[in-house]
Amino acid sequence: TQLLEQSPQFLSIQEGENLTVYCNSSSVFSSLQWYRQEPGEGPVLLVTVVTGGEVKKLKRLTFQFGDARKDSSLHITAAQPGDTGLYLCAGVAGANNLFFGTGTRLTVIP
Amino acid sequence: DAGITQSPRYKITETGRQVTLMCHQTWSHSYMFWYRQDLGHGLRLIYYSAAADITDKGEVPDGYVVSRSKTENFPLTLESATRSQTSVYFCASKRRRGRELFFGEGSRLTVL
Numbered sequence: 515t516q517l518l519e520q521s522p523q524f525l526s527i528q529e530g531e532n533l534t535v536y537c538n539s540s541s542v543f544s545s546l547q548w549y550r551q552e553p554g555e556g557p558v559l560l561v562t563v564v565t566g567g568e569v570k571k572l573k574r575l576t577f578q579f580g581d582a583r584k585d586s587s588l589h590i591t592a593a594q595p596g597d598t599g600l601y602l603c604a605g606v607a608g609a610n611n612l613f614f615g616t617g618t619r620l621t622v623i624p
Numbered sequence: 625d626a627g628i629t630q631s632p633r634y635k636i637t638e639t640g641r642q643v644t645l646m647c648h649q650t651w652s653h654s655y656m657f658w659y660r661q662d663l664g665h666g667l668r669l670i671y672y673s674a675a676a677d678i679t680d681k682g683e684v685p686d687g688y689v690v691s692r693s694k695t696e697n698f699p700l701t702l703e704s705a706t707r708s709q710t711s712v713y714f715c716a717s718k719r720r721r722g723r724e725l726f727f728g729e730g731s732r733l734t735v736l
Binding site: 518545547554557559 | 665668674716725729730
């Protein structure tokens, strides 16, 4: 089992604030994905990062893959209530081996 | 445009009973997966299938059985349900060369 730890586990912030979520592992991954899950639904892919050091932006969300391909971060600028949800990182270690992190539950208060 | 559907969405059963969760996808994706989601554990892979009649164990396969006689269906059976199998179960699919998993809406199972 390749453990992916996310921090913080829970995060409650006011609308307009910035935040960063971390995803750490001792294992190297060929790529890393971030998913968002809303209550009563399945996770939906936000982004895949492949190259060590890669940075991808999706509107107010910035994703970074660590240089050593063992960790990743998700930064949200000026959070909005619509960003509320469970954020899951997932490390890809082969064609079919996707290991999910424990998740960060974000609540953005209007 | 159904995509991937799971049934039932909610199920309550008793210890020792057999339960089957159904998963159906309309995309003809090669790969299908079953995950369970529990607080503090994230999503853990139970079984996956690369094609019809090809299945393989994931991280937590004990107590579960799968089959895939048709590409579009991937049922998950708990042969004798236990309380520790109370969870939310997600089915997902993926194109053969794709990276993205497409998830169903989940099946919440409670074993009393």
